[in-house]
Amino acid sequence: MKKNSNKTSISKAGTLEEIGEFWDNHSLADYWDQTKEVEFEIRATRRHRATIDPELYKKITSCSHKRGILLETLINLWLTEKVKESEIVGDKNAAQLGTPADLHGGAQRSPANR
Numbered sequence: 001m002k003k004n005s006n007k008t009s010i011s012k013a014g015t016l017e018e019i020g021e022f023w024d025n026h027s028l029a030d031y032w033d034q035t036k037e038v039e040f041e042i043r044a045t046r047r048h049r050a051t052i053d054p055e056l057y058k059k060i061t062s063c064s065h066k067r068g069i070l071l072e073t074l075i076n077l078w079l080t081e082k083v084k085e086s087e088i089v090g091d092k093n094a095a096q097l098g099t100p101a102d103l104h105g106g107a108q109r110s111p112a113n114r
Helices: 016-025 054-067 071-097
Strands: none
Touching: 054 071
16 A cells, blocks of 8 residues: 555554554554544435345345345345346337337327327
């Protein structure tokens, strides 16, 4: 990793690896009096929730543990794959079916005429 010209105030480390190594071997309790209060802003992406059948949840959790990844990561990977597959299939179907007017035998009908 690239060396940073600034050293951290407590560990005197110049890289993230050195900082990690320092704190892996030291307790913050020993340095608490050297800390100072800071303010910072976190910009988190909005997340959405969906309910999952309890049995399916157990199976997905088991799969995520076997793969050594977070449950949320596995679900997002699988959903991304399925959406891509769906888009590909949807594009093929749309090309085969033609326009909405073709689906209705000519002119597109209004909802009242269906």
